[in-house]
Amino acid sequence: MSETKNHPYHHGDLRRALIGTALDMLATDQNWTFTLREVARRTGVSHAAPYKHFRDREMLLRELARIGFVRLGESMTEAMSLGLPSTRARFTAAAQACVGFACQNPGLYRLMFSSDADKTIDPQLHDAAMDTFGILLRLLRDGQQDGSFRPVAVSALAAASWAQVHGLAMLAISNQLLEEKVGSAPVPASLDVLLDGMCRSD
Amino acid sequence: MSETKNHPYHHGDLRRALIGTALDMLATDQNWTFTLREVARRTGVSHAAPYKHFRDREMLLRELARIGFVRLGESMTEAMSLGLPSTRARFTAAAQACVGFACQNPGLYRLMFSSDADKTIDPQLHDAAMDTFGILLRLLRDGQQDGSFRPVAVSALAAASWAQVHGLAMLAISNQLLEEKVGSAPVPASLDVLLDGMCRSD
DNA sequence: TCCTCCATGTTTACAGGAGAAACTTATGCG
């Protein structure tokens, strides 16, 4: 009865399998308190096997975060490429995609911006985060060039909108955007307030 | 040489002492990975003593977060009560106080908004957070009454500014407001963008 | 005054986790 599981000694693609298991647990529990041993167990390997692919538990977490940034970028890019009429509409679409991503992947989103995913010690993670930030930056520049956004320093627009969107996402997944506090559609409402400040008033 | 430490069997105020030690470690390490045993050790008591005051480790963390919200509220209130001329100026002062608090207490600020400080299972923590949010809300209402802020739904203003300030704080303590990306004074710059959208344009 | 209760400590015990080290297996390459 010991050989029903025909697992070959070598898994074949354990690294990817571990990441998949960990992403599943992150999505299920909405936190990353899982132990590395549990990940190994669910993947069907010994508790020491993961160390052949990740130096330590945090290295796995950083890889999850990196994947999160890639996926977030894809979501935003997709939302923007729907043939929307105005730059303002594309901005709103991207922002809502970001908040939507956070709401659908709260654990992952939190991890991406937590201190457990330290970007200062992981160039790949840092680059992935910067690439996603770059999507926003390009949108803002385009908007300034086509006259949609005010010609103030793009850095001010970037800081304001990055903070705004990230703040909305964090508050949304913390259930702090309850209707009785901030109305029924706080995300578009507050984006409109911001855009009123960002857009040319002519 | 064993009785130099004249510690009486009963500490006297262990609860407060543990909180103090934990706050110190949080400030030093800028994270809350410290173990409960380490907190006990540094406070000079046995590793089980903390359990007489906190059901588990997370209960201590929630108490730290609660204290954080109280202190943040104090900072904001203090910043607003400096006889500033306009509501807009008071808003900016409060927002900068919030970001400043986050920068000076990055670990604590992160903890306050992390899932390890679960507000849904701790009424005291929830209330403390709501009290601090209330400061912002009152400021916005006052500003609408005196005509500083546009008479749109206060919930939209609240969501926008809460998100903005929180987002700025989170980005600031994550070192994601680097000068080459968002200019030299991103906080006032982005607050101005937001305020341009919030304030009456007459 | 003395005794007893109870909140607040301590000691002991145990189940798990992180990670290192040493061992095993299979696989690709000369």
Place this chain on the structure above:
DNA sequence: CGCATAAGTTTCTCCTGTAAACATGGAGGA
């Protein structure tokens, strides 16, 4: 064919969280 090596496993040590049983000493009643 034979072996170096990547990728697994086993075993080990140290640490943690937390429960349970025990100790202490101060406060309040007889």
